[in-house]
Amino acid sequence: MDEISKSIEFYARVLHEIPDEALEGHLFSFDSSLGLAGDDLRGKAAELLRVAAARSTGPRAERLLHAADAVVRGQPCARNDQGLSWQEAAQLNTCTLEEWEKLTPHWPSDKPPEIPHLDFWDLFPGLVVRIGQDFEDYSREPLRAGELLHFKELDYFAKEGGFTLTFAEKELRLGELIPANGPMIENDGNAYFAPYPNIESLHACYLSIRRGWALVDLRTRWQTPILLADIDRCGRWLEQKGKRDDPPVCTNSALASLLFPVDDVIETEGLPFQIAFLFASIVRCPDPEAPCPAPQDTTRN
Numbered sequence: 001m002d003e004i005s006k007s008i009e010f011y012a013r014v015l016h017e018i019p020d021e022a023l024e025g026h027l028f029s030f031d032s033s034l035g036l037a038g039d040d041l042r043g044k045a046a047e048l049l050r051v052a053a054a055r056s057t058g059p060r061a062e063r064l065l066h067a068a069d070a071v072v073r074g075q076p077c078a079r080n081d082q083g084l085s086w087q088e089a090a091q092l093n094t095c096t097l098e099e100w101e102k103l104t105p106h107w108p109s110d111k112p113p114e115i116p117h118l119d120f121w122d123l124f125p126g127l128v129v130r131i132g133q134d135f136e137d138y139s140r141e142p143l144r145a146g147e148l149l150h151f152k153e154l155d156y157f158a159k160e161g162g163f164t165l166t167f168a169e170k171e172l173r174l175g176e177l178i179p180a181n182g183p184m185i186e187n188d189g190n191a192y193f194a195p196y197p198n199i200e201s202l203h204a205c206y207l208s209i210r211r212g213w214a215l216v217d218l219r220t221r222w223q224t225p226i227l228l229a230d231i232d233r234c235g236r237w238l239e240q241k242g243k244r245d246d247p248p249v250c251t252n253s254a255l256a257s258l259l260f261p262v263d264d265v266i267e268t269e270g271l272p273f274q275i276a277f278l279f280a281s282i283v284r285c286p287d288p289e290a291p292c293p294a295p296q297d298t299t300r301n
Contacts, residue, residue, distance in 0.1 A: 005041060007033040012048035015064060016055035023060065027067055027078035032086040034071065046071040088220050099258055107254040115280045118187055118195050120154060120163055122273040126204025127151045128196040129167070135192060138162075138173040138181060148196060197281030199238070199290040205278045206235050212271050216262045223255040227275065234282050244288050250279035 011030035018026055034045050046068040053064035067077035076085035116122075118129070131147040149167035156163055161176030163185065174181040184192045195201060209231060218224045230250035237247055253276040260271040 004033055004037045005044070008037075008041060008045055009048065012045070012052050015049070015052040016060070020060070023063070024078055025080075028080050028086065031071075031077045034077075035086050039074065042071055042074070049077070082219055082225065084219055102258065103254055107252065109251045109254070112249055112251055112283050113253045113276045113280045115190070115195060115197065115284070116273055116276040118190050118193055119273075120156075120165070120185065120187075122270050123151050123154055123165070124204065124208045124270055124274060125152055126200065126208070128198055128201040130194045130196040132191045132194050135184060137184075138175050138178055141170060141172055143172070150200070195277055195281070197277075197284045198287050199285060200293055202234070202278060202281055202285060203238055203292045205274050205281070206231070206238055209271060209274050209278065210235075212260075212267045212274075215265050215267055218259060218262075221259060223252075223259050226252050227255050227259070230279065231275070234278055237282065238292055241291070242289065247282045247285065247288065249283060253279045 008030060011026050011033065015023070015026060015030075030045070030049075034041060049064050049068035049071065053061045053068065056064060070077040076087075079085055080089055082089075123129075127150075129149045129151055131143045131145055131149065133145045134143065136142050147169075149169050151165070151167055153166040154163065155166070163172075163174045163176075165172040165174070174184055176182075176185060187193050213228075213231075230248070230252050233248040234250065237244060253272075256272040256275040261269040
């Protein structure tokens with residue numbers, strides 16, 4: 001307890017004189033130290049903050065008095081850059097045994113993932129798909145190896161077991177009850193439909209990830225800052241104009257399976273695939289100098 005008390009006193013002693021940009025970080029450290037002591041030092045901690053406020057002026061004095069009031073009420077007096085209290089940050093940085101056992105075959109890794117298997121349910125608007133070999137769909141629509149198609153929409157008819165895949169270039173129909181369509185629907189090894197890692201696909205993938213992520217609050221999950229850091233690196237690379245720098249090497253896609261899908265948020269179901277595809281494709285992109293496409297409507301007219 002003496003060491004914790006000394007730590008609190010140290011942080012409080014400099015609160016009136018440190019640079020403005022360092023104030024919140026010091027308050028967060030102050031609050032973290034106080035949290036280790038429980039409630040025993042709250043009265044003393046609040047008084048130390050009031051003394052620091054008396055030695056300050058303007059908004060800083062006001063901020064420190066507000067922090068002292070929060071300490072008295074047993075509330076966090078500061079939050080980190082992610083908006084988390086020290087308790088929430090501690091929870092975020094904790095990996096359970098079950099999570100670790102699930103991760104150990106795949107993470108940590110020093111290599112980006114392979115391009116993942118593409119299931120029809122993984123398709124997202126804007127993804128460019130390369131046809132792997134010649135075939136015909138249920139309606140005898142011919143497809144040729146090497147053809148590039150820009151995905152727009154998927155419809156599934158459960159009663160008939162039928163899929164309608166709408167691309168910008170054409171519409172395909174495949175049926176689960178049609179034996180000849182089975183290999184195309186299974187798409188083993190992406191033999192028929194291969195996600196193509198060009199700038200168009202990467203940009204659409206990045207936007208889709210950000211849209212899905214924005215629907216849920218994952219601030220208290222320890223995987224969040226690790227994955228977001230990699231996703232943001234990919235976004236910054238895509239935003240570069242002209243000749244881009246070397247692409248980021250992102251190796252943490254395995255963490256996505258622990259976060260998604262989120263219960264009752266159907267838009268997050270595809271995020272493990274999308275994150276793996278983004279991390280795998282950004283180092284395999286065949287047109288790294290191509291500009292990102294302008295926003296456009298990817299829904300069916």
